[in-house]
Amino acid sequence: MSASSDAPTLLIKIFGRDRPGITAGLFRTLAGYGLDVVDIEQTVTRGRITLCALVTAPATGVATEGALRATVHGWAESVGLQAEILSGTGDNPPRGHGRSHVTVLGHPLTAGATAAVTAAITATGGNIDRIFRLAKYPVTAVEFAVSGVPTGELRTVLAPESSALGVDVAVVSAGLQRRAQRLVVMDVDSTLIQDEVIELFAGHAGCEAEVAGVTARAMRGELDFEQSLHARVALLAGLDASVVEKVRAQVRLTPGARTLVRTLKRLGYQVGVVSGGFTQVTDALREELGLDFAAANTLEIVDGRLTGRVTGEIVDRAGKARLLRSFAAAAGVPLAQTVAIGDGANDLDMLNAAGLGVAFNAKPLVREAAHTAVNVPFLDTVLYLLGITREEVEAAGVAE
Numbered sequence: 001m002s003a004s005s006d007a008p009t010l011l012i013k014i015f016g017r018d019r020p021g022i023t024a025g026l027f028r029t030l031a032g033y034g035l036d037v038v039d040i041e042q043t044v045t046r047g048r049i050t051l052c053a054l055v056t057a058p059a060t061g062v063a064t065e066g067a068l069r070a071t072v073h074g075w076a077e078s079v080g081l082q083a084e085i086l087s088g089t090g091d092n093p094p095r096g097h098g099r100s101h102v103t104v105l106g107h108p109l110t111a112g113a114t115a116a117v118t119a120a121i122t123a124t125g126g127n128i129d130r131i132f133r134l135a136k137y138p139v140t141a142v143e144f145a146v147s148g149v150p151t152g153e154l155r156t157v158l159a160p161e162s163s164a165l166g167v168d169v170a171v172v173s174a175g176l177q178r179r180a181q182r183l184v185v186m187d188v189d190s191t192l193i194q195d196e197v198i199e200l201f202a203g204h205a206g207c208e209a210e211v212a213g214v215t216a217r218a219m220r221g222e223l224d225f226e227q228s229l230h231a232r233v234a235l236l237a238g239l240d241a242s243v244v245e246k247v248r249a250q251v252r253l254t255p256g257a258r259t260l261v262r263t264l265k266r267l268g269y270q271v272g273v274v275s276g277g278f279t280q281v282t283d284a285l286r287e288e289l290g291l292d293f294a295a296a297n298t299l300e301i302v303d304g305r306l307t308g309r310v311t312g313e314i315v316d317r318a319g320k321a322r323l324l325r326s327f328a329a330a331a332g333v334p335l336a337q338t339v340a341i342g343d344g345a346n347d348l349d350m351l352n353a354a355g356l357g358v359a360f361n362a363k364p365l366v367r368e369a370a371h372t373a374v375n376v377p378f379l380d381t382v383l384y385l386l387g388i389t390r391e392e393v394e395a396a397g398v399a400e
């Protein structure tokens, strides 16, 4: 029940070495006093319990507050715990408007970075209402529930802190929408996998330097993506089609990729990939990982050889955003409930179109434009941004 704002309430805090039965013991002790429970919070950190109970004061005629205090202290002493009892009135004040989840990923998470991030939250006028560890592996991930400041403002203030401090700070708005995100679409090269597939093909064609040269020109803005794709694929003309199998075998998944996909699938998410690379590789990944959607460019193969051309509609920067929309429509998921993950300038439209755009070990330009960034090389850390804990991730793995 909630206590009216002027009703007397008691905050009872119990602290000490945790063991089974403490919570039951406290409430058994309180049960004889005709109290109502207003709030309970309990945490255990390295074997030490902190149990806070907010209860109404003893009903008139049942007992005095003094008697209750003596009973609680006596019980606590008998089980080797410390008790603190504070008189007051009413329930917790309501949380402020503008509620966000701030997830901090550190590898390691230093006290200095934690100081800077929390000071920055305070400086915005935001209040930290709760703190919770999501994971200790492969990074330390801590979630802060913050209220009193708009999510966008918090994001703007915290983003520069994170790049300066070497931690990742993701700010997402609280509320049901976070739990409703049901489609995740990933880029492939340097996101789902560690490689750039065109470079693997170039290795077999002996044209790595030429391909790298075209890539550099594209990076300098001398070529757009489509021009650079055609120029690089042209360098592969004449290559034996058996190379496709070799390239598939060379592809290395990003650490955490399997865990990410497996966990999302078990949670009922749909998962897809969009790539400026090639269906010859993405179709194999779709099969291997059980993905729901995959789209990429297709290398043309005639008479057992690569022609140096691609067939069909080009998947470029605009194409990736278009595909995100069409996957979302096919999945029956509103765009606001999608998550997109990518590392390149090519991914920017898709990251911006999604409900949550995650820059994954991205170039600075992409990092700055995305909603949030992950700069540790573990793809499963994206799960923590969705509020999923490591325990839940591991339970999903064991349940297989």
Ligand SMILES: [Mg+2]
Binding pocket: 187, 188, 189, 190, 191, 342, 343, 344
């Ligand atoms: Mg990429």
